[in-house]
Amino acid sequence: MGVKLLLDKAHVAGIRHFDVYRREGGYRSAEKALQSMTPEAIVEEVKKSGLRGRGGAGFPAGMKWSFIAKPEGVPRHLVCNADESEPGTFKDRYLMEFIPHLLLEGLLVSSFALGSNDTYIYIRGEYAWIVDILETAIEEAKANGFLGKNILGTGFDCNIYVHRGAGAYICGEETALIESLEGKRGNPRIKPPFPAIQGVWNRPTVVNNVETLAAVVPIINMGGDAYAQIGVGRSTGTKLISACGNINKPGVYEIEMNLSVEEFIYSDEYCGGIANGKRLKACIPGGSSVPILPANLMLTTAKGEKRLMNYESLSDGGFASGSMLGSGGFIVLDEDQSIVKNTYTLARFYRHESCGQCSPCREGTGWMEKILINILKGKGQASDIDLLWDIQRKIEGNTICPLGDAAAWPVAAAIRHFRDEFEWYVNHPQEAQTRNYGLAHYADPIHVPA
């Protein structure tokens, strides 16, 4: 049983309400931060903790905070990115639904550190019921003097507003989120200028994920150094993983980042093994946009070491034999799943969600989808696989925002690791409509514990 920092109290009855949350030790970090620390000291503490952005990119949060410009007389803003639209990721929903006050406490401390008097939560439109939960929590916090004017007698004002998005995946990208928050169409901006210089309404802005901001609470409570002790290397603290797919126990788990992937999938404490006694075929470790890995590379790295659930270990070997932790949407595929079909589903999603602003992504995602549906329906040609590879290479890195990369990586990884299966679809179009390729393409049968 690992350390739990975020979901420790998630199942205390009534924790959703202020009274219970306060009785369980809530808002202690807010008192400590506002009454005895300076904003610079808080930023320093977060830097020391080594907290990395939990939204997907893994950028150090303390460093992001220190980039914020501080011109005289211009208000600054903190925006919480709760637009959790990555397929396979649902950790923020869980956090906000069960302990909304933890997020508010983290937002209050972070707002104080950054000097933001108006803080926004940009939440995806589908989470309508969570908007109600958050707004109730904000009202409660206001009634108890933890939000609003002159918080705890320190003279610091902070208001939190919940803004509902309209369901676009692209609005999870920080500059598109800012555009959407301003009331415009959610198109990513060309960087630079970065949001830390010119964000919402051309004011300095920091955009952070829900989990990142919630993690500020334990950092202030226990101190940055103690937080950095948890985990391994540069992956400090705990991470929420939302596990789904063909497993016995899907759900949100808080893990310490020295847990091995094998233990995460097979131990009863976490996923509880593959459902229906099947064997593991492949796994997408960090939400739909990260490269898919076959079972053998998922459990051990190319060097033969055990793969752990953290930023470094999952990306060990680069994209040739590794993947990314991403946002922590852990999708498990068993032997009955078709990789071609799975790749097509993802390509279709990205074609639909591409904002259409820049050419490589707008055109490329469309062509990838068309080629993949042809292969899937048995109308593919042998040259299509190379064509797909060519297209994804021309999208990656050439676009304004990372959606292009996110669309290219799953296709690239599927072809890299499962080319045999694509070829089988092309060469045996009739057969491919009736049965699955299964695990046959593995040169050595993969070892899977019982």
Next chain:
Amino acid sequence: MAEQQLMKVTIDNITLEVPAGTTILQAARKIGGEVAPPAMCYYSKLEGSGGKCRTCLVEVSKGSEKDPRPMPKLVASCRTTVMD
């Protein structure tokens, strides 16, 4: 406006000095010929245009010390100003 600051840039091994605020595309067009990248969605008279079609992507081999972004990197030359 303050004194125009000149910046030294090297494109395809040709070095020239341009005023600060010039885009990479404009600098390359000053040299002309094969050096200037093609561009489609950029129209110099229209403010805020460009950056969308990605035809004019160029590789910046070395950025400035003020810019924290890692280089080398592909950028849209019509929207990126030169750096020292």
